[in-house]
Amino acid sequence: MSSVLQVLKCKCPNCKKGNIFSNLGNLLFFRAPKMNSTCNTCNFKFEKEPGFFFGAMFVSYALVVAEMVASVVLLRFLLGLSFVYVIASVLIMVLLLSTFNFRISRSIWIYMFYKNN
Numbered sequence: 001m002s003s004v005l006q007v008l009k010c011k012c013p014n015c016k017k018g019n020i021f022s023n024l025g026n027l028l029f030f031r032a033p034k035m036n037s038t039c040n041t042c043n044f045k046f047e048k049e050p051g052f053f054f055g056a057m058f059v060s061y062a063l064v065v066a067e068m069v070a071s072v073v074l075l076r077f078l079l080g081l082s083f084v085y086v087i088a089s090v091l092i093m094v095l096l097l098s099t100f101n102f103r104i105s106r107s108i109w110i111y112m113f114y115k116n117n
Helices: 002-009 056-078 083-096 098-112
Strands: 021-023
Touching (some): 056 083, 056 098
16 A cells, blocks of 8 residues: 555655655646656666656556546536536546646556566
8 A cells, every 4th residue: 555655656666755756747837747867865767768658658548548437427427417518527637637647657657667676
């Protein structure tokens, strides 16, 4: 359970203290999250090789699909909103959660390939 919290907090998988991202980004100001190349605490290198985070796109895709399905079920079937409102709400939600999904997908990808030495 503590690993899940560390992934959500975007902490270093090695020391659990340093941050993976130096800037969390802000969609409203058009700022993307900035990622540290190494951990500030233990000097752990996050990007193992060029193109390492290519796979994080698939994790991000899975997160977006899960969020969209959950919101459609909630808005359409539980709240009974019309189809137009559901589509508009889902598109707004996906846009607002884009920086969150970017950070979490990279954090998940780093933790998937982390090995305790």
